[in-house]
Amino acid sequence: MGRGGLVRAAATTAVVAGTATAVSGGIRGRQEASQQQAAEAQAYEQQQQQAQMQYAAQQAVAAQQAQQAAAAPAPAAAPSNDMMAQLQNLASMHSQGILSDEEFAAAKAKLLG
Known part of the structure; x- marks a missing residue:
């Protein structure tokens, strides 16, 4: 065993x-x-x-x-001044007799859009 x-x-x-x-x-x-x-x-x-x-x-x-x-800054400020200058230029030309009433109205409408 x-x-x-x-x-x-x-x-x-x-x-x-x-x-x-x-x-x-x-x-x-x-x-x-x-x-x-x-x-x-x-x-x-x-x-x-x-x-x-x-x-x-x-x-x-x-x-x-x-x-x-x-x-x-908003870039729209410059065109606004430019637009004012153009409107003043158109008004000056209208008052000088360079533009007729119709031409002034058409140019102003075109400028203002």
């Missing part, structure tokens, strides 16, 4: 060792998968934050451009 017990003990030890290795390998695999999933979730979160920051920056630039466009 000495030899049978020794073989049985060796076989039992091999089974226990194999089972322990398989269990520890399974645990390690689950831990690695869990860590990988956490890393992917963190990377996704960072990408979302970057996208939000880029969107906010684009909105800020658009708002700044809108403010600049609203604050820009």
Whole structure:
């Protein structure tokens, strides 16, 4: 019985060792998968934050451009002065007799649009 017990003990030890290795390998695999999933979730979160920051920056630039466009001086002031000068010129020509009443009215209508 000495030899049978020794073989049985060796076989039992091999089974226990194999089972322990398989269990520890399974645990390690689950831990690695869990860590990988956490890393992917963190990377996704960072990408979302970057996208939000880029969107906010684009909105800020658009708002700044809108403010600049609203604050820009109106270019209509110069043509208004020019229009006044032209009207005064037409009135002067009309008063001097260079333009008839009809010509003055037509030129004034054309100028005023």
